[in-house]
Amino acid sequence: MILEIEANVSRPNGFHLIVEEKWSAHATGIAGPSGGGKTTLLNCITGSERGARVIVDGEDWSEWSMQERKIGYVTQDPLLFPHMTVKENLLYSPRASSIGPIAEMLRIDHLLERRPANLSGGEKRRVALGRAIASQPRLLVLDEPFTGLDEILRREAMSVLHSIKQWSGVPMILVSHLADEIVGLTDWTIRLENGSVSKRGPSESVLNETETRIDNYFSGIILEPGLVRCGPCDLKVILPHDADGPVRLACYANDILLSKKPPDEISARNVIPTKIKLIHGFEKITLVDLEAPSLRVLVTREANRDLDLVTGMSIYAIIKASSIVYLGPAEN
Amino acid sequence: MNSIQLSLSVGFAATLLTLPLAILAAWFLEKTDSKARPILQILITLPLVLPPVVIGYLLLALFSPSGKVGSTLQWLGAPVAFHWLGAVVSAAVVGFPLFVTSISLSMREIDARLERISASLGASRLQTFFRITLPLAWPGILSGAALAFARGLGEFGATIILAGRIPGQTETIPLAIYAELDSPGGETKIAWLVFASIAICVILILVSRIFQGLHKRKMESES
Numbered sequence: 001m002i003l004e005i006e007a008n009v010s011r012p013n014g015f016h017l018i019v020e021e022k023w024s025a026h027a028t029g030i031a032g033p034s035g036g037g038k039t040t041l042l043n044c045i046t047g048s049e050r051g052a053r054v055i056v057d058g059e060d061w062s063e064w065s066m067q068e069r070k071i072g073y074v075t076q077d078p079l080l081f082p083h084m085t086v087k088e089n090l091l092y093s094p095r096a097s098s099i100g101p102i103a104e105m106l107r108i109d110h111l112l113e114r115r116p117a118n119l120s121g122g123e124k125r126r127v128a129l130g131r132a133i134a135s136q137p138r139l140l141v142l143d144e145p146f147t148g149l150d151e152i153l154r155r156e157a158m159s160v161l162h163s164i165k166q167w168s169g170v171p172m173i174l175v176s177h178l179a180d181e182i183v184g185l186t187d188w189t190i191r192l193e194n195g196s197v198s199k200r201g202p203s204e205s206v207l208n209e210t211e212t213r214i215d216n217y218f219s220g221i222i223l224e225p226g227l228v229r230c231g232p233c234d235l236k237v238i239l240p241h242d243a244d245g246p247v248r249l250a251c252y253a254n255d256i257l258l259s260k261k262p263p264d265e266i267s268a269r270n271v272i273p274t275k276i277k278l279i280h281g282f283e284k285i286t287l288v289d290l291e292a293p294s295l296r297v298l299v300t301r302e303a304n305r306d307l308d309l310v311t312g313m314s315i316y317a318i319i320k321a322s323s324i325v326y327l328g329p330a331e332n
Numbered sequence: 333m334n335s336i337q338l339s340l341s342v343g344f345a346a347t348l349l350t351l352p353l354a355i356l357a358a359w360f361l362e363k364t365d366s367k368a369r370p371i372l373q374i375l376i377t378l379p380l381v382l383p384p385v386v387i388g389y390l391l392l393a394l395f396s397p398s399g400k401v402g403s404t405l406q407w408l409g410a411p412v413a414f415h416w417l418g419a420v421v422s423a424a425v426v427g428f429p430l431f432v433t434s435i436s437l438s439m440r441e442i443d444a445r446l447e448r449i450s451a452s453l454g455a456s457r458l459q460t461f462f463r464i465t466l467p468l469a470w471p472g473i474l475s476g477a478a479l480a481f482a483r484g485l486g487e488f489g490a491t492i493i494l495a496g497r498i499p500g501q502t503e504t505i506p507l508a509i510y511a512e513l514d515s516p517g518g519e520t521k522i523a524w525l526v527f528a529s530i531a532i533c534v535i536l537i538l539v540s541r542i543f544q545g546l547h548k549r550k551m552e553s554e555s
Binding site: 046048066067070071072073075077079081082083092093094095096115117118131132135 | 443445446448449450451452453454455459463464467468550551552553
C-alpha cells in the first residue's frame with residue numbers, strides 16, 4: 001500500500017501537526033510519545049479529521065467520509081455492542097459475510113454465543129479486531145489496541161494479530177508507544193514528536209536503545225512436561241501443569257544470547273546450534289535472524305562487532321527456559 | 333365503559349400515540365447537532381410547566397369544531413373536542429415531556445463511540461439508529477412509557493376543558509372522583525377509584541421494573 005498524506009492541523013491549545021509524508025508499506029507503525037500527534041494523524045487518515053490530503057494507492061481519499069474509506073477501526077477500548085452476542089458483533093457490518101475462519105483465527109470461535117459482559121479483556125479485543133476484519137476493510141487502523149492488557153495477554157493478542165495480518169492481507173496502520181508492538185507488527189514506522197515527524201524508516205531503525213523488546217512468536221508440540229518440540233529443536237519451557245498438545249510460545253529477542261562456542265556448565269536450559277540467516281544493523285542495535293528455529297535476536301552494536309557476526313555463520317542460541325512464555329494452546 | 337377502563341384505554345392510546353414521536357424527539361435532541369434543538373427543548377418542556385388548564389384551553393382553541401383543524405378532523409370522523417380522543421390528546425400532551433426526557437437520558441448514556449464504530453463498519457445512519465441507539469435506549473423508552481402513562485392517567489385540567497366530562501366517553505378516574513365529590517354517598521365510589529389508581533400505578537412500576545430487569549439480564553446473560 002502506498003500512502004501519501006499532507007496534514008496541517010491546528011488546535012486552540014497551540015498544538016500544531018504538520019505532516020507531509022509518502023511511503024509504501026503493508027503495515028505502518030505510528031510511534032512517539034503521547035501528545036506527539038499520533039491520534040491526530042490517525043484521525044486524518046480515517047477521515048474523522050477532515051481537511052488533510054490522503055492518497056492511497058493513487059486514489060484520492062481526501063473528500064471521502066469514514067464509511068467511504070472502508071476503514072476497520074480498532075481502539076484501545078474494544079467498544080463491542082453490549083446488547084449483541086459475539087457472533088452478532090462479528091456479523092454487524094453489512095459487508096460481513098462468513099466469520100468462521102476469522103473467529104477460528106482469533107480463537108473466539110467458542111465464544112460466539114456470549115455477550116460482551118461475559119468476556120475477558122483479551123477476548124473483547126480479539127472480538128473487536130474480528131469485527132473490524134469481518135467488515136472487509138481496505139485498511140485496518142489500530143489505535144493502541146493492546147494498551148491496558150496485562151503482559152501475557154498483550155503478547156498473546158499481538159501474536160494473534162501477527163498471524164491474522166498475514167492471513168487476511170489487509171494493510172494496517174498501528175499506533176503504539178510500545179516499541180515491541182511497532183517492531184513486531186509493522187515494517188515501516190513514522191515517529192511523531194511535537195506534531196511533526198522526527199524519524200521515519202524501517203520499523204527497527206526507528207527504535208531507541210531503551211525500546212528493545214521485540215517479540216518472537218512460535219508454536220510447538222508438548223513432548224513431555226516442560227519439553228516442547230518446535231520444528232527441528234526441542235526446547236525446555238516452563239509450562240502450566242494442565243498444558244497439553246500444541247502450544248503457542250513467545251520469547252523476547254533481547255532474552256536470547258548468542259555464543260560462537262557451545263557453552264558448558266551454564267544455567268540456561270536451551271543451547272541450540274543454528275546458523276545466522278540475516279543481520280540487520282541499525283544505529284544503536286543489531287537484529288540477528290536465526291535459521292532454525294526461526295528466531296530474531298537483539299544484540300548491541302558492540303556485541304555484534306566483538307563477535308564479528310556474519311550471515312551464514314554457525315552460532316549457538318542460548319535461551320533460559322523461563323524466558324520462553326506460554327501464550328496458550330494452538331490449533332493442531 | 334366505566335371510568336377505570338376508560339382511563340386505562342386513554343392511557344394506552346396516549347402512550348402508543350406519543351411513542352414514535354417521543355423517540356424521534358429524543359433522538360433529535362441527543363443525536364443531532366441541529367440549531368433547532370433549544371427551541372424544540374423549550375416546546376417539549378412547556379406542557380410540564382404550563383398549568384394544565386391553560387394547556388386544555390390552547391388545545392381546545394386548536395381543536396375547536398369551529399376552527400380549521402377541528403372541523404377537518406370532525407369531517408374525517410375523528411373529532412377531538414368533547415370526544416374520547418380529546419382525553420387521549422390531553423393525556424398525550426401532558427405525558428410527552430416526561431416520555432421524551434426519559435428517552436433522552438438513556439440515549440445520552442449511550443457511548444457515542446459505539447455509533448461511530450457502527451458507521452465505520454459501514455452501517456447507515458438509519459441502520460445505526462435501529463440496531464444500536466434504539467435497543468440500547470430500551471430501558472429509557474420503557475420507564476418513559478410508564479411515566480407518560482401514569483401522568484396521562486392523572487390528567488384533569490386539560491381533559492375537562494378539551495374533552496369535557498362525558499360519562500363513559502371522557503370521564504376518566506380523576507374526573508369521576510371530582511364528580512362523586514358532589515354526589516351524596518359517593519365516598520365508596522371514590523374509595524374504589526382511589527384504590528384503582530394506586531393499584532394501576534403499582535402494577536405499572538412493577539411491570540416496568542420487570543422489563544428493565546429482563547433487559548439487564550439479557551445484556552449480562554451468556555446468550
